[in-house]
Amino acid sequence: MMKLRHFGGWAPAALLAAAVLAGCEPDTAPPFTIEETGSIEGLLYYDADEDALFDPSDGDRALSGVEVRFTVRGDTAQIYKTVTSDAQGRFEVTGLPAGTHSAYIRAASLPAGVVLCTNPLDVTVEPGVTRFFRLQTRGGCLVLISVAEGIGSGNAVVRGIVTSAPNMLRSGGDYTYIQDASGGIRVFGSSLATQGIEVGDRLEVSGVIAVFSGDFQLSQPVVRSITKAFGTVTPANVTTAQIAAAGPNEKDPLQGTLVKVSKAKFTDVFGAGGINNRNAIINDGTGATQIRFETGLYSDAAALPAAYPVGPKCYDITGVVGNFNDAGQIFPRTRADVVEVPCS
Numbered sequence: 129m130m131k132l133r134h135f136g137g138w139a140p141a142a143l144l145a146a147a148v149l150a151g152c153e154p155d156t157a158p159p160f161t162i163e164e165t166g167s168i169e170g171l172l173y174y175d176a177d178e179d180a181l182f183d184p185s186d187g188d189r190a191l192s193g194v195e196v197r198f199t200v201r202g203d204t205a206q207i208y209k210t211v212t213s214d215a216q217g218r219f220e221v222t223g224l225p226a227g228t229h230s231a232y233i234r235a236a237s238l239p240a241g242v243v244l245c246t247n248p249l250d251v252t253v254e255p256g257v258t259r260f261f262r263l264q265t266r267g268g269c270l271v272l273i274s275v276a277e278g279i280g281s282g283n284a285v286v287r288g289i290v291t292s293a294p295n296m297l298r299s300g301g302d303y304t305y306i307q308d309a310s311g312g313i314r315v316f317g318s319s320l321a322t323q324g325i326e327v328g329d330r331l332e333v334s335g336v337i338a339v340f341s342g343d344f345q346l347s348q349p350v351v352r353s354i355t356k357a358f359g360t361v362t363p364a365n366v367t368t369a370q371i372a373a374a375g376p377n378e379k380d381p382l383q384g385t386l387v388k389v390s391k392a393k394f395t396d397v398f399g400a401g402g403i404n405n406r407n408a409i410i411n412d413g414t415g416a417t418q419i420r421f422e423t424g425l426y427s428d429a430a431a432l433p434a435a436y437p438v439g440p441k442c443y444d445i446t447g448v449v450g451n452f453n454d455a456g457q458i459f460p461r462t463r464a465d466v467v468e469v470p471c472s
Contacts, residue, residue, distance in 0.1 A: 164255035167222040168198070172213045172233075172263040174242055178334070178352060180264055190217025191242065191265065195234040198224060204232045204248060212237075226255040231263070238265065241283055245269035268334050274310035277344050277379055279337050286313065286346065287332040291361050291386040292448055292461045294321040297422040304349075305384060305448045306331050307361050312384030312448065314345040323351060327461075330358035343450050344378050363388040363446050369415030371449055375456030382449045387458065391442040391471055394419075398432045405429045407457070408436065410445070418457040419445065425463055442471040
């Protein structure tokens with residue numbers, strides 16, 4: 129019979145096997161239970177500056193009359209307790225079982241324009257302990273730009289790389305363009321002009337989704353974060369016909385994005401046919417669209433006809449795509465975005 133060595137000498141393998149088997153037997157004793165309950169006190173508030181602190185001097189405000197349901201974690205249908213926040217945004221719930229549960233906020237009880245980006249939230253109850261629970265609401269939740277545009281109207285938070293910084297397009301600094309993997313959008317507001325934002329920075333900003341003359345924009349912007357020199361966006365190669373086709377659809381994937389057209393000619397004078405005197409018609413041979421030079425490039429529109437005459441010259445043009453009353457347009461960001469090239 130095989131033997132195994134142990135501290136005292138040699139032991140039969142059968143004895144060791146018996147000991148191992150005995151150690152692997154399942155514990156049939158009943159599970160340990162905690163009968164003592166715990167309590168939760170909480171504050172529900174709107175975080176205006178999104179700093180995760182309740183400070184009314186920053187515009188934060190308590191939210192009253194909001195319903196909070198404490199449920200089995202992962203199952204909002206199994207409700208332990210339901211409470212409603214008071215005039216100071218406070219609530220208290222007692223007699224909750226120990227453990228981790230879900231705190232589910234009934235969205236319909238939130239004021240208009242206020243959202244909770246994670247719902248339900250996990251909350252842990254300790255036996256014999258009253259824990260404090262802060263519920264922070266916002267004006268919008270971080271989404272892709274394409275999702276924000278799908279909202280149509282309302283609050284949103286987006287994040288993207290800056291393709292056109294404040295003061296590049298418009299001298300007032302109220303046009304900023306950002307772009308993520310899903311698309312681009314104009315951020316409208318002069319408040320960004322004083323924050324040192326540059327092309328290549330990553331900007332996270334909240335605001336109100338709106339449509340201005342057929343063009344999507346994020347207005348009333350509040351900057352949440354700026355990551356300097358995050359990266360660059362390579363302009364997509366497109367045709368003038370594609371820009372024109374994107375004009376009637378404010379949700380077209382080209383809208384708000386950085387693009388480049390090649391070997392386009394100015395085929396009509398600025399202001400021809402009743403368009404703005406900062407606009408001209410360009411064509412790369414696929415179809416006509418508009419180009420617009422904003423005040424950041426030329427303060428005096430009278431200088432444009434001489435700078436870009438109608439004729440045989442060809443240009444590579446980089447800019448962001450927009451539209452005005454369904455007319456597709458490309459906006460160069462600087463004069464260097466329009467480069468004369470051989471037509472052949």
